[in-house]
Amino acid sequence: MTTTEKHEFPMARTCPFAPPPAYEQIREEEPVSRVRLPDGGWAWAVSRHEDVRTVLNDRRFSADRQHPDFPQLVKGEAASRRPDEERLLIAMDAPEHGPARKAVLGEFTVRRLEALRPRIQEIVDGQIDELLAGPRPGDLVDSLSLPVPSLVICEMLGVPYADHEFFQEHTVAVIKQSTPPEERWAAVRAIQDYMTDLIAEKEKNPPDDLLGRQIVKLRADGTYRRTALAGMGFLLLVAGHETTANMISLSTVAFLRNPEQLAMIKADPGRTLNAVEEMLRYFTIIDVATARLCVEDIEVGGQRIRAGEGVLALGYSANRDPRAFENPDGLDIERGARHHVAFGFGPHQCLGQNLARMELQIVFDTLFGRIPTLELAMDIDELPFKDDANIYGLYQLPVTW
């Protein structure tokens, strides 16, 4: 049994399009291995596809991110934990988690989302109009990647358009690794206070938007509480924002680097959804965020994990595991593999995944359809990749046409 840590975490990348090389090493040599965390503590890094799925789908692992023993990935982050506060959905365990998730899931069915398609298309077209009307080169992150998911979720929730800049600013502070804990907490509070006020206003005469419908439904069930709904609104706003934005930026680079694959989706938009799926696998932008705390002893991949120990389910390693994917480091938009864990796995698997898929599909079809001459305005090795963030992506993406 291993008792010392051979690796520090996070591990360094050497290529913007590949996981840290050490992932392959641990996956092959010691698939469940101890790693040293930035605060001096340690956790188990789980690196094989099968084992990652086990961790994410077993009740012996808790998602309680407010728990003092939950693995701390950013030094000092534990200082901003609030063990006494109500948990957001993403940090709940059974039995609270299931009912809280089901209460809102009806808003995200495939059929419900299809009804939103024309409006999402309009939003995307509007942003591309702006990009085209602006200077060349323009920044795709500011003009397209960030505004699209933010406008879409604000509209679904029923947040007035005029306030979306406020959210943009505060969500960035919540997500950036370099935000000091106190500042992060202040940003969280600002968004939650705003949500609480907005919901209090909607209570008077619940409108036909996501928050309004939740008020009506939860009141009928006798489970309505304003603070809980404000927490859900907050999570929906934050969870789908940077994630989808980063996928838009990174996939655009990947398409431009692989013109033969781009040509395939241009020729046949029927292929775009498979391409989206492959981009999700290829980049796996949420890698370490799927950490867990072991609450009951269990064996994973031949390694005994004890209650109280932290676990990092490395999704990016799982998605490049040759045991699960043929030629895993190759980008192949025709692969059609959906068993990746880019949206996680198990009870917490991304609730907004089908919304994200639709947004990405519409963005790529529209962007490359309307601007066929789109190209990068900066060398790939100079692009500001987010090597320092919990969610991988790009700070800026200068493009021209």
Add this chain to the structure above:
Amino acid sequence: MRIIADTGRCVGAGQCVLIEPELFDQSEDDATIIVLNETPEGELVEKARQAVHVCPSQALSLED
């Protein structure tokens, strides 16, 4: 072959519906799975297998 769905385990991610809307649907209320056709044949058999493979909560299984 028969598709068995455990609605208690379903986490409503809708992966199955994306794979084959002819076989699966989701409840309007809480998005849990509804099996539209429990005994698929022909090409749909392969789709049912794929759905079992991707379902994030092992809510789906097949019985011969």
